[in-house]
Amino acid sequence: MIKFNINGKEQSFEGDPEMPLLWYLRDVQNLTGTKYGCGIALCGACTVHVDGMAVRSCQMSLADAEGKKVTTIEGLSLDGNHPIQAAWRELNVAQCGYCQCGQIMQAAALLAEKPKPTDEDIEAQMGGNLCRCGTYPRIRAAIKLAAEKA
Amino acid sequence: MIIDRKMSAGVLNVSRRAVSLGFGAGALVLATGLPAFAEEAKPEPKWGGDGMPNGLRDDPTLFVSIAQDGTVSILCIRSEMGQGVRTSVPMVVADEMDADWARVKVVQALGDEVRYGNQDTDGSRSLRHHFMPLRRIGAAARQMLEAAAAAKWGVPVGEVEADNHEVVHKASGKKIGFGDLAKEAAAQPAPERDALKLKDPSKFRYIGKGKTSLVDNMAITTGSAIYGTDVRREGMSYAVVARPPVYGGTVATLDDSAALKVPGVLKVITLDPPKFPTEFQNLGGVAVIATSTWAAMKGRDALKITWEDGPNAVYTTTSYRAAMEEASRKPGKVELSVGDVDAAMKTAKSKVEAEYYIPHHSHVSMEPPVAVAEIKDGRCEIWTAVQSPQAAKDRVSKRLGIKLDDVTVHVTLLGGGFGRKSKPDFCIEAALCSKAMDGKPVLLQWTREDDLINGYLNTTSVERIEAGLDENGKPVAWLHRSTAPSIFALFMEDPKHQATLELGLGLVDTPFDIPNMRIETGAAPAHTRIGWFRSVTNVPHAFALQSFVAELAAAAGRDHKEYLLEILGPDRKMIPKTTEPWWNYGENPDLYAINTGRLRKVIEVVTKEAGWGRKMPQGSGLGLAAHRSFVSYTAAVVEVAIGDGGRIKIPRVDLAIDCGAHINPERIRSQLEGAIIQGISVAMYSNITFKNGVVQQTNFDSYELARMDIAPREVRIHLVDSTGYDAPLGGVGEPGVPPISPAIANAIFAATGKRLRSLPVGSQLAS
Ligand code: FES
Ligand code: FES
Numbered sequence: 001m002i003k004f005n006i007n008g009k010e011q012s013f014e015g016d017p018e019m020p021l022l023w024y025l026r027d028v029q030n031l032t033g034t035k036y037g038c039g040i041a042l043c044g045a046c047t048v049h050v051d052g053m054a055v056r057s058c059q060m061s062l063a064d065a066e067g068k069k070v071t072t073i074e075g076l077s078l079d080g081n082h083p084i085q086a087a088w089r090e091l092n093v094a095q096c097g098y099c100q101c102g103q104i105m106q107a108a109a110l111l112a113e114k115p116k117p118t119d120e121d122i123e124a125q126m127g128g129n130l131c132r133c134g135t136y137p138r139i140r141a142a143i144k145l146a147a148e149k150a
Numbered sequence: 151m152i153i154d155r156k157m158s159a160g161v162l163n164v165s166r167r168a169v170s171l172g173f174g175a176g177a178l179v180l181a182t183g184l185p186a187f188a189e190e191a192k193p194e195p196k197w198g199g200d201g202m203p204n205g206l207r208d209d210p211t212l213f214v215s216i217a218q219d220g221t222v223s224i225l226c227i228r229s230e231m232g233q234g235v236r237t238s239v240p241m242v243v244a245d246e247m248d249a250d251w252a253r254v255k256v257v258q259a260l261g262d263e264v265r266y267g268n269q270d271t272d273g274s275r276s277l278r279h280h281f282m283p284l285r286r287i288g289a290a291a292r293q294m295l296e297a298a299a300a301a302k303w304g305v306p307v308g309e310v311e312a313d314n315h316e317v318v319h320k321a322s323g324k325k326i327g328f329g330d331l332a333k334e335a336a337a338q339p340a341p342e343r344d345a346l347k348l349k350d351p352s353k354f355r356y357i358g359k360g361k362t363s364l365v366d367n368m369a370i371t372t373g374s375a376i377y378g379t380d381v382r383r384e385g386m387s388y389a390v391v392a393r394p395p396v397y398g399g400t401v402a403t404l405d406d407s408a409a410l411k412v413p414g415v416l417k418v419i420t421l422d423p424p425k426f427p428t429e430f431q432n433l434g435g436v437a438v439i440a441t442s443t444w445a446a447m448k449g450r451d452a453l454k455i456t457w458e459d460g461p462n463a464v465y466t467t468t469s470y471r472a473a474m475e476e477a478s479r480k481p482g483k484v485e486l487s488v489g490d491v492d493a494a495m496k497t498a499k500s501k502v503e504a505e506y507y508i509p510h511h512s513h514v515s516m517e518p519p520v521a522v523a524e525i526k527d528g529r530c531e532i533w534t535a536v537q538s539p540q541a542a543k544d545r546v547s548k549r550l551g552i553k554l555d556d557v558t559v560h561v562t563l564l565g566g567g568f569g570r571k572s573k574p575d576f577c578i579e580a581a582l583c584s585k586a587m588d589g590k591p592v593l594l595q596w597t598r599e600d601d602l603i604n605g606y607l608n609t610t611s612v613e614r615i616e617a618g619l620d621e622n623g624k625p626v627a628w629l630h631r632s633t634a635p636s637i638f639a640l641f642m643e644d645p646k647h648q649a650t651l652e653l654g655l656g657l658v659d660t661p662f663d664i665p666n667m668r669i670e671t672g673a674a675p676a677h678t679r680i681g682w683f684r685s686v687t688n689v690p691h692a693f694a695l696q697s698f699v700a701e702l703a704a705a706a707g708r709d710h711k712e713y714l715l716e717i718l719g720p721d722r723k724m725i726p727k728t729t730e731p732w733w734n735y736g737e738n739p740d741l742y743a744i745n746t747g748r749l750r751k752v753i754e755v756v757t758k759e760a761g762w763g764r765k766m767p768q769g770s771g772l773g774l775a776a777h778r779s780f781v782s783y784t785a786a787v788v789e790v791a792i793g794d795g796g797r798i799k800i801p802r803v804d805l806a807i808d809c810g811a812h813i814n815p816e817r818i819r820s821q822l823e824g825a826i827i828q829g830i831s832v833a834m835y836s837n838i839t840f841k842n843g844v845v846q847q848t849n850f851d852s853y854e855l856a857r858m859d860i861a862p863r864e865v866r867i868h869l870v871d872s873t874g875y876d877a878p879l880g881g882v883g884e885p886g887v888p889p890i891s892p893a894i895a896n897a898i899f900a901a902t903g904k905r906l907r908s909l910p911v912g913s914q915l916a917s
Contacts (some may be wrong), residue, residue, distance in 0.1 A: 032382070089371055096516070096566045132514060136856075
């Protein structure tokens, strides 16, 4: 049996230890905010925090998640008002919105590490998160807005 | 409003009851009976929204309901895929009916075109076609509320006025809220169209303001928004399909014994191949149904299948490109001919010719195709992210032999569409899987690999243009040959030439003032599913045309902008003299003739705003391109900076649009920002190639997209002063894309002197 903590709750799992965290979150826990986009660490749609670090959940097996603390978009803030979430809404960042949970989780990790990120920091840290709708200019602006307000 | 998991079942009831009982539990509604709509007898031909299958509806009782607490629910019949319809549609109705936006909810309509009119969300048409009907819906609802209040108070209706969610009688100071009027308003007859009093645009509260927050913002930023892939039903299983790698291929042998041993795998079924033409049918193959997506994917990996590839195994990009080039170097099918090109070519002082190549593109919406199906008591319910729910309903009905009325399609949010999700092949797959599971719900998920290998690609083309020039370097003769496989091979025997629709997308509507012009198409058979992709054939046509004009300007030693304006000629309205009737985005050619003055205007605005002509540092350059598409006019100036090893940066892009009045300027800007990024992907990276019939790109490592590092740090969108609310609207979703790739190629030329005629740019500058 594998044990881990998801959004503050202890969980255990007895199935296939190879199952990526992504599919466990989506199909077993019905935490569908974490999205599938590529399955091989190329798009960032599946980004969650594991022990506070941004991680591609499609690349982490449940065996590797043993004993870890996982935070998904559903657990990022109690009321949906993490500064990144608020900035995203203030600037209407989303188009289709599908990539945005992953973007927000990545951006939240960036801000935790670098409270005042430069353009270069943003490009380096957000470069793994694809947005096919092309919201990058607003993502950049929203990260700066959140940094300013924090 | 959020389509949450519990609500997604409820939406069916909500929408249905709007017709006979009302919208939502406890709501008193305007809806009083069956839709009063009767199609007007109109002389053919029909244009715009009236010309779409099932036309337009503007009956307020179908679209608006008011609850006792005053909540106004507005039905959105278009699919939300990032363009903002779920915000802009109710915003227009609310403004016209003088509702308070804070008390408005949006309800997503089921797929039902008989009831709601055309729902096909593509072609940059939602507000272009629906703005006026939406205004009429809002105005009718407002007038019904006003009539109800006047009757209640026994005063003439002319003395009362709706104002921010209540009706006011100025003389007596009486006021009554919309909620308190709902019941009486519902008993009022819906006004006839000619009795409608539309608001004066100066009184708009929301339209044209761009201050409205997205209705799905909270859901999207907290992970509770429901896309197709997020639908969960009791007892649901998950499926993936192994499809033939070559278009038209079939299963030769199958050994599923290992797959069936994978823990969690429930069933393996064979799906029949489609009949030609394949249209929106599914591709056949082998489906693996399991207890989780992961188990289904593992099961699929364990299948042992040999495929019979069929005739499309001949499709290899290198040889196909050579064949397209050959076709474009000899006379083709004449699509437009003005003057005498051959004679003018002979007497021209000089000649310039160039050949451009544009590869296939794949939509790769971040959410790959996905659908959930469930069959109960002979009825099929589908929850899915589709641009055309009616097509999904119709094709599932036909394939499963279920009556049309017994197929229900719920539209979730779409995690991107770009044209791919107009084609509901994945809904059929989901329904077939559910059927194999005795009707239990099945979520059918495409992986990214499936999406790239088995998609509906934008066409690939070779565009060859020859110009005969006078002594000033101005074209007197123009010959353009465009060779590309056609979308229409999906629907009929392969026409091998672009159809009038594809020609109308930026080819025969070439807006230049050249006395002798001939446009031809070369033959190119389709060996894969060609579909429509954001901006469709405007992408290759504009790349070639707008690159070539820059080449001519350079050859003449002229400034590109001045030269472009010169060959655009005097301001005029044009209707191209095509061989076949001109396809003008389905719009009336008189109302929507090509207006070269509007194109000139966006060129002037964008060059001014971008500082065209400013001195650029070594290795940097500005590139310009302009294009009319979806009856809107766009022009872009791109700045590129070439770094070490030919690495390209795009520090800034300016884009101007004239799309007529700006209904939701905030979403126009976001659509254009997105179009710039998508245009950068097209120009710089994306390239689908085939080898022996098989797509060579399988994920985002081989099919690359623009990322944050190439995204311009400065993006400036310039909304050109519109022609006002009375003039017909242009499209917004697509017109931003076509000018971007030629503007980038032109900027690279300005920076380096290298002319790139083949997309993508990729590593062509690498030294
Ligand atoms: S799904 Fe994990 S990075 Fe794309
Ligand atoms: S908003 Fe659509 S993929 Fe990012």
